[in-house]
Amino acid sequence: MTDSTESPDLSRRGGLTRLKEGTYGGLFAACAAITLLTTAAIFVTLLSDAVVFFRSIPITEFLTGTNWSPNPAGGGQAFGIIPLLIGTLTVTITAALISIPIGTLTAIYLSEYATPNARSILKPLLEILAGIPTVVYGYFALVYITPALKATLFPEMSTFNALSASIMVGIMTIPMVSSISEDAMSAVPDELRQAGYGLGATKFEVSTGIVVPASISGIASSYILAVSRAIGETMIVVVAMGAQARMPEVQQAILGIPFVNPADVLFESGMTITVAMVQITGGDLTGGTLPYNSMFALGLALFAVTLVMNVISDIIAERYREEY
Secondary structure: OHHHHHHHHHHHHHHHHHHHHHHHHHHHHHHHHHHHHHHHHHHHHHHHHHHHHHHHOOHHHHHHOOOEEOOOOOOOOEEOOHHHHHHHHHHHHHHHHHHHHHHHHHHHHHHHHOOHHHHHHHHHHHHHHHHOOHHHHHHHHHHHHHHHHHHHOOOOOOOOOHHHHHHHHHHHHHHHHHHHHHHHHHOOOHHHHHHHHHOOOOHHHHHHHHHHHHOHHHHHHHHHHHHHHHHOOOHHHHHHOOOOOOOOOEEEOOOOOEEEOHHHHHOOOOOOHHHHHHHHHOOOOOOOOHHHHHHHHHHHHHHHHHHHHHHHHHHHHHHHOOOO
16 A cells, blocks of 8 residues: 555656756756857858958968058058067067966965965965956056066066066966966875875975876866966967067077067067957958958957867866876
8 A cells, every 4th residue: 555655656756856867967958059059150151251251362362461450541462470479479479478387386276385374365465466457567667567677677568568468368368377287286196195195295206296187187277277278368469568560670580580579579569369359450440341351351360279279288188188
């Protein structure tokens, strides 16, 4: 009798559970589909208008041109992306040289050396840097960093320069490296640490020789994320670096190999791809014109760069991921 009375209830509960699980699964699948459709829509939008642009400007001229002047006063438009790439790579590489080592060392301290109380205070404080508006970073670089550098180390530096902008972009991306890397290091099992200590390793040797290699996939992902963020930064660059697309002077080395003087790139103003897009939209823009369509070509180039960076991140994560 007990089994016969409980069986309908159990069956009803099982049906409700399956219905809830199916609803949740459908909701999650819908969210994933929205994300993929949004990405696909952005790509199609960029590609459709970029194709119109490339019908007028050959893609080889766009990728190899050394002059960018979409709205010249006296005519003679030029759409060479090389000056913009130089500005973008200058800011990205210099910022990475700041954020990657500082962020990684900060993550090691938070994960291996800081006490739980110190970590609970320092990590939220560090992540506040990621919430500061980027325009504030830009004005800080223009008003404080540049005058300080000109008064001490580089008196020949221009008011608008790539170095100050790169320093602030690097500071802005430190929380991305430190937070994600610290999470990856904290996920390493304590058994690995104890095994290292049992073999006589010091805390520094355990941190650098065991914990960091074991969490290298997460650390590499944080690097790619920070670099991708630096590539797409706009406000810091437009405020501190200026908006002048200039091709640095190519010099001849002793062995005949051409090179660019780093001071000519870092201490002078320049323009990144994102700043060029902002500059185009800030003028008297008419839909269907070459400058209008060039925005989508630049956006497609940025899309391709960030896509490559994310694919590299996934490959590294899959290659070195550890299962615990």
